[in-house]
Amino acid sequence: MILLTPELRCMLRANAINRRAALRDERLEPDPVPVLKWFNPTGAATWLATELDADGDTLFGLADLGFGCPELGSFSLSEIASVRLPLGLGIERDIAFESVHPISVWAATARRAGSISFAETLLRRAAVSDLPSEDG
Structure with missing residues (x-):
């Protein structure tokens, strides 16, 4: 499993550059x-x-190690890549992951829910309930 494709790397770098530019320009x-x-x-x-x-x-985002307290912060790609799990497994990338919610919404929802996984369920349910019905 490729943890970070060139396309994803470019997207992550662009976000970092945008944040640094905003700080520099006091936005x-x-x-x-x-x-x-x-x-x-x-x-x-x-x-x-x-x-x-x-x-x-060095990445920035939301980390949840399974202790019930997801946190925004920095983490290391090389450390994630070096994790060795039972049966020869490693950390996996969710190739189907997509979101419309900004990281602040993820962080708030995950903190309330106690995990990123449960937050994902809640955000999906909220998105489905926000869809217009066939009745109008």
Whole structure:
């Protein structure tokens, strides 16, 4: 499994560059949508990444190690890639992940829900309930 494709890398870098430009220009920091989701296929750990620093290793996003307290912050691509799980497994990228919600919404929902996984369920349900009905 490729954890970070060139396309995803470019998207993450663009978000980091945009945030730095906003800080430099004294504008409000952007609130990007997560670019990708990684997960532990044998456990509860999940990460949503929005930015990648110029070092190519330091990411920013929402991390949930399965202890009930997801946090916004930095984490390391090389550390995620080095995780070795039972049966020869490693951390996986959710290739079907997509979101319309900015990272602030993910963080608030995950903190209330206690996990990124449950937040994902809640955000999907909310999106479905916001869809217009066939009746109008």
